[in-house]
Amino acid sequence: MAATATSQPQPKTNRIGLTVIDYRGSKTTLCAGCGHNAISERIIDAFYEMGTPPERVIKTSGIGCSSKSPAYFLSRSHSFNSVHGRMPSVTTGAVLANHRLVALGVSGDGDTASIGSCTLCAAICRSSTSSRTTAFTA
Amino acid sequence: MRGAPRLGVLMATTEIAVHGSATSADRQPVVNDFIIQVATVNGSGSQSANTVLLRTIFQMGVPVSGKNLFPSNIEGLPTWYTIRASKKGYVARKKEIDFVVAMNAETAREDVLGLAPGAAVLYDEPLKLNELRSDLIFYSVPYDKIVATVCPEAKLRKLVRNMIYVGVMAQLLNLDMAEVEKALRKQFAKKVKAAEMNWNAAKAGYDYAVTSLTKSDPFTVERMNKTEGMIIVDGNSAAAMGSMFAGVTVVTWYPITPSSSLVESLIEYMKAYRVNAEGKATFAIVQAEDELAAIGMVLGAGWAGARSMTATAGPGISLMAEFAGLGYYVEIPGVIWDIQRVGPSTGLPTRTSQGDIEFVAKLSHGDTVHPMLIPSSVSECFTMANEAFNLADHLQTPVFVMSDLDLGMNNWMSDPFEYPTEPIKRGKILSKEDLDRLGGFSRYKDVDGDGIGYRTLPGIDHPQGAWFARGSGHNEKGQYSERPDDYRNNLDRLRRKFENVRDVVPKPEIVKNDGNEVGIIAYGTSHHALVEALDQLQTDHGVKVDYLRLKAYPFTAEVHDFIAMHKRVYVVDQNRDGQMFNLLKLDIPAEDVVRLRSVRHYNGLPIDARSVTDDIVSQEGK
Numbered sequence: 179m180a181a182t183a184t185s186q187p188q189p190k191t192n193r194i195g196l197t198v199i200d201y202r203g204s205k206t207t208l209c210a211g212c213g214h215n216a217i218s219e220r221i222i223d224a225f226y227e228m229g230t231p232p233e234r235v236i237k238t239s240g241i242g243c244s245s246k247s248p249a250y251f252l253s254r255s256h257s258f259n260s261v262h263g264r265m266p267s268v269t270t271g272a273v274l275a276n277h278r279l280v281a282l283g284v285s286g287d288g289d290t291a292s293i294g295s296c297t298l299c300a301a302i303c304r305s306s307t308s309s310r311t312t313a314f315t316a
Numbered sequence: 317m318r319g320a321p322r323l324g325v326l327m328a329t330t331e332i333a334v335h336g337s338a339t340s341a342d343r344q345p346v347v348n349d350f351i352i353q354v355a356t357v358n359g360s361g362s363q364s365a366n367t368v369l370l371r372t373i374f375q376m377g378v379p380v381s382g383k384n385l386f387p388s389n390i391e392g393l394p395t396w397y398t399i400r401a402s403k404k405g406y407v408a409r410k411k412e413i414d415f416v417v418a419m420n421a422e423t424a425r426e427d428v429l430g431l432a433p434g435a436a437v438l439y440d441e442p443l444k445l446n447e448l449r450s451d452l453i454f455y456s457v458p459y460d461k462i463v464a465t466v467c468p469e470a471k472l473r474k475l476v477r478n479m480i481y482v483g484v485m486a487q488l489l490n491l492d493m494a495e496v497e498k499a500l501r502k503q504f505a506k507k508v509k510a511a512e513m514n515w516n517a518a519k520a521g522y523d524y525a526v527t528s529l530t531k532s533d534p535f536t537v538e539r540m541n542k543t544e545g546m547i548i549v550d551g552n553s554a555a556a557m558g559s560m561f562a563g564v565t566v567v568t569w570y571p572i573t574p575s576s577s578l579v580e581s582l583i584e585y586m587k588a589y590r591v592n593a594e595g596k597a598t599f600a601i602v603q604a605e606d607e608l609a610a611i612g613m614v615l616g617a618g619w620a621g622a623r624s625m626t627a628t629a630g631p632g633i634s635l636m637a638e639f640a641g642l643g644y645y646v647e648i649p650g651v652i653w654d655i656q657r658v659g660p661s662t663g664l665p666t667r668t669s670q671g672d673i674e675f676v677a678k679l680s681h682g683d684t685v686h687p688m689l690i691p692s693s694v695s696e697c698f699t700m701a702n703e704a705f706n707l708a709d710h711l712q713t714p715v716f717v718m719s720d721l722d723l724g725m726n727n728w729m730s731d732p733f734e735y736p737t738e739p740i741k742r743g744k745i746l747s748k749e750d751l752d753r754l755g756g757f758s759r760y761k762d763v764d765g766d767g768i769g770y771r772t773l774p775g776i777d778h779p780q781g782a783w784f785a786r787g788s789g790h791n792e793k794g795q796y797s798e799r800p801d802d803y804r805n806n807l808d809r810l811r812r813k814f815e816n817v818r819d820v821v822p823k824p825e826i827v828k829n830d831g832n833e834v835g836i837i838a839y840g841t842s843h844h845a846l847v848e849a850l851d852q853l854q855t856d857h858g859v860k861v862d863y864l865r866l867k868a869y870p871f872t873a874e875v876h877d878f879i880a881m882h883k884r885v886y887v888v889d890q891n892r893d894g895q896m897f898n899l900l901k902l903d904i905p906a907e908d909v910v911r912l913r914s915v916r917h918y919n920g921l922p923i924d925a926r927s928v929t930d931d932i933v934s935q936e937g938k
Contacts, residue, residue: 279775
């Protein structure tokens with residue numbers, strides 16, 4: 179076969195030449211077995227598979243365990259950990275400012291469905307009436 | 317509009333001060349120096365008639381100001397419009413009313429009973445106001461009969477009825493009807509049919525006055541040349557124009573009186589002038605679900621690199637408190653216009669005050685503090701819009717512009733605004749090339765010793781470009797930290813940064829008057845009453861004072877010096893608690909605090925010169 183015995187195995191890269199490590203974040207401080215850790219892993223996989231440059235992504239969140247999780251993936255992306263329940267408005271402002279950004283908002287049950295329920299619904303209403311689609315993970 | 321109207325509210329025109337008791341017979345003509353108060357019903361189209369009257373006097377070269385005292389209501393409650401003509405150029409409110417145009421049956425009795433002897437009253441014939449007093453000059457006008465002759469369509473009569481008093485007043489005050497027509501056609505612009513109908517009404521009023529009224533009041537207008545080249549504009553429109561020139565691209569807001577017209581004007585300007593060759597808007601204006609979301613979007617956009625802003629009033633400021641602290645601590649630029657109205661709570665939504673000064677200075681919990689710019693004129697609304705953005709970008713922090721209802725919603729004369737010549741300053745933003753050279757950066761490190769770190773914008777194409785914006789405790793690199801030294805170092809740097817703000821905010825305007833013992837400090841719209849009060853103090857009471865007009869918080873060195881060089885310094889506030897007086901007390905050396913005295917005006921109406929003069933004269937023991 180063509181491969182020589184001395185060559186190192188090349189790390190697997192995606193379509194823009196980045197490895198999965200380039201999509202990782204810092205070490206999680208959430209509880210062992212926490213669902214957020216699994217979600218963070220899938221986010222890393224997804225962005226790697228899509229070949230999205232991490233520098234084009236923004237991560238936004240509010241307050242709570244969910245909202246700490248942006249620290250645990252995509253450390254090459256800008257991130258904004260804001261105030262309780264207000265992730266949607268901060269995210270909306272950012273994408274209004276720069277349409278080329280890919281925004282990923284993270285919000286937990288309290289952040290989304292209690293203190294921030296009104297602002298989340300308003301963001302969804304605005305998305306449904308504009309050409310932009312905003313996806314949030316909760 | 318917040319503060320929905322309720323029936324059965326108690327309304328009062330204004331406080332009335334008694335002045336000269338001379339009767340008409342022994343009075344000399346009073347030229348270009350009087351106050352007209354038009355009492356109408358809200359929603360009756362009176363604003364057009366009042367604007368035409370104001371503009372006519374303005375076009376005749378006479379300095380003029382117009383103040384709308386309107387209820388928190390859409391239609392049906394009383395409203396008053398005050399026009400002041402002043403050959404000396406005074407534009408502040410004045411308590412003394414010289415001429416009442418009584419169009420509102422509901423308030424007519426009160427409007428007339430409150431007048432000083434010798435004042436003139438123009439009234440609707442069926443109201444028979446002349447029976448109320450014998451010491452006033454009355455003119456009766458049969459509006460219904462006149463309007464029927466000029467407006468065949470009965471349903472439109474209500475709308476043109478008010479223009480009749482413009483014609484009558486034009487005749488009584490010796491106004492040039494050609495100027496009335498010019499002002500009227502400007503007012504109705506492309507609405508040709510409406511202009512024609514209203515012009516006929518004005519002419520009919522004029523003709524009625526010629527044939528049926530005998531001039532017996534002393535008030536008259538003579539042409540001057542003091543308004544040549546000037547414009548008339550409200551502060552909110554000026555702020556909107558200034559914001560557009562400053563390069564705002566993201567505007568997020570929630571409507572609230574008296575700030576709404578700022579963003580509404582901005583929408584019109586941006587739609588006209590900020591559209592690219594393909595016809596696409598190069599801006600975004602979003603009416604958010606509430607003020608929390610509005611300022612959240614401002615900060616999201618500011619973080620992502622836009623010049624972003626919102627406009628609100630007291631209740632909205634209250635809702636923005638949490639985000640204001642986030643902006644301060646994460647260090648993100650944004651501009652917030654506070655068009656102050658009257659609190660506490662819903663308060664008087666359509667009246668004016670300077671009631672948010674202390675609250676905004678420290679808006680949010682923890683050791684938060686914000687720069688404030690304080691415009692006193694429409695031209696400063698225009699220039700400070702740009703200064704606010706430059707300051708916010710330079711300092712990487714939210715900047716508040718403290719206007720008020722009087723400035724924002726009323727009409728003011730002004731020299732035309734100058735096209736900004738200074739380039740826009742975006743502050744310390746690192747580019748990809750900078751990062752290639754530096755190999756990385758620490759977001760909150762005080763590299764230059766001014767407390768201001770370097771930031772990158774989201775989307776920067778560099779693997780070391782990202783930083784983590786967080787409202788929780790952080791170190792120089794923006795990493796989460798609860799370490800005591802990290803927290804304290806960060807707070808100390810933020811304090812250092814704020815101390816340096818003193819050097820970059822607009823300096824106060826100082827009027828020296830022979831360096832005597834007494835000084836006055838005022839700010840915002842109080843300035844116009846102060847200009848007049850300084851003359852009154854000197855002419856009527858022999859009190860010479862120096863005057864300092866604040867333009868910003870934190871206070872610059874000039875403010876400290878001014879206080880230190882006067883034995884007594886009166887601080888004029890349009891609020892109950894002397895809010896700027898309090899901020900000054902906290903800021904100056906302890907030994908200077910005894911120099912400060914407080915003058916406070918808080919009844920919902922714009923401050924007037926006589927209130928300031930009387931208060932200072934009384935405190936001076938004169």
